[in-house]
Amino acid sequence: MRVVVSAPSREIERALRAAAEDAGFESAGETLPQDLCSALFRDPDAIGVIRAVNSGFAAVACRDFRRADVKNVLFVLLDADEFTSLAASTILRCGADDVQPAPIHADEFIARLKALVRRGTYNDHLFIKMPGCVFDAETGNAENVARSRHLTGAEAKLLTALALEPDKTLSKTNLMDRMYGGIDEPEQKIIDVLVCKLRRKLIEMNDGLDVIETVWGRGYQFRPEGFPPVYRNRVRSPR
Structure with a gap:
């Protein structure tokens, strides 16, 4: 494996x-963040190590990498003068897999690299890409x-549950389990209501x-490539 x-x-x-x-790792060096981003994208099994002197720079770099669909493990070594719990948590939220103060002892550096290898690739789904928006x-x-549209907490949970398993049909029961886990669950019909509201916002953001997708009688599935909306014809009852 390459670092x-x-x-x-x-x-x-x-x-x-x-x-x-x-x-025992192979290694390479890239001076500029954009070059590191490109190198990682070309080698999805590599670990990216970002030695940063500024916490804001590290957070933006990780965020930009994840927006560019880089799913490699990212290990940030932040200058000790900049390292705080708040700085570390911000960088982690922006997509890093580990953040440690630097300089770091070689033994700890290697131990953490090996732990990251065992943990596997980044799978936070911090960004969900769609045809016209993220x-x-x-x-x-x-x-x-x-522009941007804000999703409610429930709408975000629903979108994330679907996007984690693209092209797989999830029943309402499946979605309830993923969203609520059996704790304070509302009635199952909330799924249909949330899908309707979420779909309306996302169609607007994805240029129509x-x-x-509604899979009739089975549930819903996320199709990241997008498709023309299907509207059911409503027949008015005779008066």
Whole structure:
């Protein structure tokens, strides 16, 4: 497995790469964040190590990587002067898999790399991509370059439950389990109400395309590529 390092100096980069190589990892270095992003995208099994001197920079970098659909493990080493619980939690929410103060002892660095390997790839689904917008779980907004629509907590849970298993039909019971887990569950008909409200918002944000398909008699499924909405004809009863 390869470790790709982005660091503020060649000296720091060489030290981190040497520690990784001593533990049996292959390594590479990328000076610029955008180059690291490209390298990780090309090698989805690699671990990205970001040695940051500024917490804001680290958070933005992780956020941008996840928006670019980089699913690699990201390990952030943040300058000790910048490291706080708030800074670390913000960087984690933006998509990092681990955040530690730096400099870090070589033994701990390797131990954490190996723990991240055991844990596997990033699967936070912080961003859900659709044809015309992206849902950002941190802000609760479906966003594109022109506008955004806020999703309620229940709508966000429903979208996430469907998007975690794209193209799989989930029954209302399945969705209730994923959204509420048996705790304070409302009536099952809430799923139909939420789908209706969520679908209306997402069709607007996806330039008229629907992403939630009704599978009659079975449930709903998420189709990230989008499709033209299907409207049922309503027949008025004779008076």
